[in-house]
Amino acid sequence: MRIILNxxxxxxxxxxxxxxxxxxxxxxxxxLINKAEKLAVKNFxxxxxxxxxxxxxxxxYYKVKTDTVFRLNQKDGALMGYLVLSxxxxxxxEFDFMIVYNADLTMTDLKILVYxxxxxxxxxxxxxxxxxxxxxxxxxxxxxxxxxAISGATLSGxxxxxxxxRLNILINTETE
Amino acid sequence: MKRILGLIxxxxxxxxxxxxxxxxTGTQGPVNRANGLxxxxxxxxxxxxxxxxxxxxxxxxxxxxxxxxxxVHRFVLLFGYQFTDKLQLVSEIEFEHVKEVFVEQAFLNYRxxxxxxxxxxxxxxxxxxxxxxxxxxxxxxxxxxNVDKYIVxxxxxxxxxxxxxTILPASLKYQAYIVNGFKGYGPEAQFNGKNGLRGGRQKxxxxxxxxxxxxxxxxxxxxxxxxxxxxGYFGKSQSTLYHGLSKDDQPGKIRADSSVIGSSMVGLDLRxxxxxxxxxxxxxxxxxxxxxxxxxxxxSDLGSAMIGYYLEAGYNIFKHVNTKFEKLxxxxxxxxxxxxxxxxxxxxxxxAFDRSDLTAGLGFWFTEGAVxxxxxxxxxxxxxQHAQQLNFGIGFMx
Numbered sequence: 001m002r003i004i005l006n007x008x009x010x011x012x013x014x015x016x017x018x019x020x021x022x023x024x025x026x027x028x029x030x031x032l033i034n035k036a037e038k039l040a041v042k043n044f045x046x047x048x049x050x051x052x053x054x055x056x057x058x059x060x061y062y063k064v065k066t067d068t069v070f071r072l073n074q075k076d077g078a079l080m081g082y083l084v085l086s087x088x089x090x091x092x093x094e095f096d097f098m099i100v101y102n103a104d105l106t107m108t109d110l111k112i113l114v115y116x117x118x119x120x121x122x123x124x125x126x127x128x129x130x131x132x133x134x135x136x137x138x139x140x141x142x143x144x145x146x147x148x149a150i151s152g153a154t155l156s157g158x159x160x161x162x163x164x165x166r167l168n169i170l171i172n173t174e175t176e
Numbered sequence: 177m178k179r180i181l182g183l184i185x186x187x188x189x190x191x192x193x194x195x196x197x198x199x200x201t202g203t204q205g206p207v208n209r210a211n212g213l214x215x216x217x218x219x220x221x222x223x224x225x226x227x228x229x230x231x232x233x234x235x236x237x238x239x240x241x242x243x244x245x246x247x248v249h250r251f252v253l254l255f256g257y258q259f260t261d262k263l264q265l266v267s268e269i270e271f272e273h274v275k276e277v278f279v280e281q282a283f284l285n286y287r288x289x290x291x292x293x294x295x296x297x298x299x300x301x302x303x304x305x306x307x308x309x310x311x312x313x314x315x316x317x318x319x320x321x322n323v324d325k326y327i328v329x330x331x332x333x334x335x336x337x338x339x340x341x342t343i344l345p346a347s348l349k350y351q352a353y354i355v356n357g358f359k360g361y362g363p364e365a366q367f368n369g370k371n372g373l374r375g376g377r378q379k380x381x382x383x384x385x386x387x388x389x390x391x392x393x394x395x396x397x398x399x400x401x402x403x404x405x406x407x408g409y410f411g412k413s414q415s416t417l418y419h420g421l422s423k424d425d426q427p428g429k430i431r432a433d434s435s436v437i438g439s440s441m442v443g444l445d446l447r448x449x450x451x452x453x454x455x456x457x458x459x460x461x462x463x464x465x466x467x468x469x470x471x472x473x474x475x476s477d478l479g480s481a482m483i484g485y486y487l488e489a490g491y492n493i494f495k496h497v498n499t500k501f502e503k504l505x506x507x508x509x510x511x512x513x514x515x516x517x518x519x520x521x522x523x524x525x526x527x528a529f530d531r532s533d534l535t536a537g538l539g540f541w542f543t544e545g546a547v548x549x550x551x552x553x554x555x556x557x558x559x560x561q562h563a564q565q566l567n568f569g570i571g572f573m574x
Contacts, residue, residue, distance in 0.1 A: 092223045092256055112344055114290050119309070121342045121349055127400030144495065151447040151454065152309065152403055154544050 032113060033068075033085065036098040040072065040083040043100045043108045048075050051083060067170065072100075079103050082171060085113075088163040090156040093117040095124075097160065101171055105137035110164070120156030128157075132164055137172045140165050223256035227311040227573035231318055236564040248274050249569075250312075262287050270331075279380060280331055290344060296337040298380040302351045302393035303407045303443045304328045304458045312571025313547045316454075316490050316507040317535050319567060323513045326531075327460045327484030328443065329374035335383055338391075347398030357389035361435035362416030365474035369526055372462070372482050372515040373439065376413060386414045386436070401449045409441040434473035438465035452495030454505065459485040468520035479529070480520050484513030490539075502541035509535040514558075527558030537567075547571045 041049045051070040068085040081102040087094045093116040100109035110132050112124035122128070131147050141147045143154075143161040150157045228251040234244040250272055257265040264287070268280035283297025300308050306315060306324035310331060315321075324330040336355030342348070358376030360367050362384070366376040378384070389411025397403045417432035445458035462482040471478055490507030497504075516529040537551025548570055555563045 092225060115342050115344060116287060116290070118340065121395075122397040122403055124342070124344045125347055125397045125400060127398070130400075144492075148401060148451065149449050149492070150401065151449040152314075152397075158544070 040100045044080050088159040090117045090120045120153040122150050122153040123156040123160055137168050221258045225254035227252050229312040229571045232568040234566040291341040293340045298333055298335050301332045301391050305445045306330050307332050311573040313573050317551050318549045318569035321486050323484035323486050323511050326513050327482055329377050335380050349395040352392040354388050356383045356385040357411045358413045360413030365476040367478045369477035384414050386418045387412045403447045405445040407443040412436050412438050434469040437470045452492040454490040456488040468522050479516040481518035482515045483517040486511035502543050505539045530558030532556050545573045
């Protein structure tokens, strides 16, 4: 009897996990992924890119639930790079951004996709974001030192810098 | 039963490999405070923040004793509530000098997308830098610039509706609002030569409207480190004398019209950060129409044009120092503001309203949100009067 109860409990847990899996993933806006994909593909001229969702093992270090990573492949399956969608916290509100790494794991693109807050929007300035590009994945940044401070967007700028550092480690260690 | 479990486990596995993964292991630290962006923001709907400043102002007069002033100048609590991913409430409750309570902002914002928000409520008028960015750790000096007191009547907020948005590919932010205007008259004149339009702010407290005002600002941030803002504010002031007036009452209408002025204010501001260098500047010009009629009717001495500008340079010394603290910024600010930049023929220009301030000081930021400041100010005016003041302050935001 007890065994049956346990089985029922386990079943319930699995159903809950299933529901959670669906709801957690279903709400990642399709529009946002499509937009990011279009922007990402521009990094690989004259190459047809097929994006493939990849599985990343959650570890203690990466306590963020909003990372979404795609492997970017050529038609024959050859790796071209990675597309990462994530979000960072400004003073009170999150903003969404995308990163593209090429096959050598050099960051080739970083763009803000959605900025919600009234303040700190200056982080989306392309000139400022350029500081992160063309550097190897091992690079770690310090806001105000090797990344220029940005007027009016200190908190968003710091938060994005911290998240780029985090994602660099994630991509470097979790991809083959 | 096992078969069913196997099936469920299989489905879970299938979904996990078939769709992109989000790493779901909870939240950590302030960076992820409002986590849950893509799953409906269920975790933190209420956001609490705040800012404040505690000042010590010591006037310096040679050969005289002067009392210093110690004041909890402002203490502001911010409450934000995220009803849905799109709909948000933003509010700030301010205690000024401990005993006066104000609502500094209170509006609902509906975000259609990054480029378009609809909002309504008690809104900050976007003009210059300080009126919108007024948290003490965001500016140098214990006190706000005086241009942002006499020319832009900070904190300037009125009730209205409008749109705002950030156009990311163009590096542009815009805001456009329709609000109630200044109350220029009721029960007596609220504008004057010294303080300009400051006395006419209605602050959302039983505000009256007799004609709507229009406010806009556009910010461009496409050049690294540079933010340029262009703002405009246009409209007539409000008057209680229209209330209850018969539409055929011509003398009454002329009288009411005399209690109203028109304001056309334009402002240009810039902020530039490069390395440790921080530059700030702004210029505000306000052209006032119908001031002769207003002054004659009310006995006031309002000018017909006001101007104010300032330039400020600071340098973060900690840029070159390996320290756990955030910033150490010496700065210098020069301001000029004249509420009698132009006057009508019937009014004598008061040179004492042509003022310039020089502020030299130092700020030490423990962290981004906590600062101690010290500065010395020299005040001059066109009537050859001058004054000096020493200030110390503690500022914070969270």
